Amino acid sequence: MSAGLLLNATICFAITISSFAFAWVLARSYPEHNDKSKPALWSLIALWSLVGLTYLPTTIRMIAAYMGDQRLDLMLYYVTAIPFSFVTVPLVFFILYVIIGDQKISGYISFLFVLFGATYLAFFYSSGVLGPVITPLSSLFTINSDIAINIYLIGLFVIPTAMIIGLLTLILLQRMPKRLRYRTALPLVAISFVFDFMLTDMITLDDAMQLAARIFVLIGTVQAFLAYFPPMTLQEKLGIKRYEYNLYEKEEDEEDTDLDNEDEEEADIIV
Amino acid sequence: MSEEIDVRLEQEVAEFYQSLGIHQGPGDIQYRLILKVLSKNEGKITEFSEIREYTDKFADKGSIGSKMKTVFQLEGLAEKVKRGGYIITDKGITASNFLKDTTNFYKKNKRIGEIIERMP
16 A cells, blocks of 8 residues: 555545635636626536546545555546546537637537537446556556547547637737736636646556646646636736726816926926 | 628727727728728729718718818829719728728727637
8 A cells, every 4th residue: 555545645635626616716706707708607617616526536536545445446436437528518618608609509519528428438337447456656447448438539638629729829829918818828728738637647557647647637727726816926927917006187287287397397407 | 892881890990990099090980981982993983972872871071072182182092083083093902901901900809809708
């Protein structure tokens, strides 16, 4: 029973807590958003909740592996597959809604990804898995279905990743204020980070790679936090800090007098 | 070049440029419409009455006539070839192409603005 498994469990727990906390913070900020951004906000809340729901059973699974309980490990692996298969649904909805702005079309297309997820699960459960193989760092399973892996790679990985990259490129190619660029591009980078490394985590057969992928998922979650709530030092460094100011209101006469005085002063200097 | 002139879009674009503090050229609905009509009739004579079909909603005959004289004829964007008949010059076509770019900029800016608005 290795301490590496406990480290793995700790990382999974950190991901769980931070994603749930982020989803909660987003949900709490609901009244501050306008009607147009609310559907995208809900999809983000669903996305981060699903990330949390994927890593919560994974945390317990790592502890079960540490304790040597293979039956619980296997059972929780099956449970983990459910939220994981549907992570793409809110993600696809979010990207499509932000780009085209039509809730219905985005809803229909993301429903296709519900079907992808369900098909993946059907093949996954019917073929079963091989394992677990307990290593000093992790507990690994092998999916026993090539079709499930293909659906997973094409439907759940390639298409949504291409969508994120497309939206990111669209935003990065535009000239816009730094603050807006940061506010729109960083959440996408964070989502892409989390999403891609979650998929790596699920498919890899290398324990070190899995641990590294989980660390990157955690980094991605932190990035998402920074995107929405950047600390003051980061804002100052990136030049995205909103300058706090009050409007300067002065009587016109006073202003004219000031200008006259300035002219006089300048004249004095020239003389 | 027989493209339709979308008066409502031209008005929207002009208002957008006005909101940026640009009240002349791309921000002037009269200028936009006159140039659109002239470029639509490239190589042909544009009748003053045809220009007025589009501009009557926004300005009276006098101010359009004055704009033709003080901007289009003076700057060489159009030439008067008969009473109430104008023809667009090469310089006028350049101005018209610039106007198309301003419309594209407006559309692109609007699309990105909407995307940002939908981002939570």
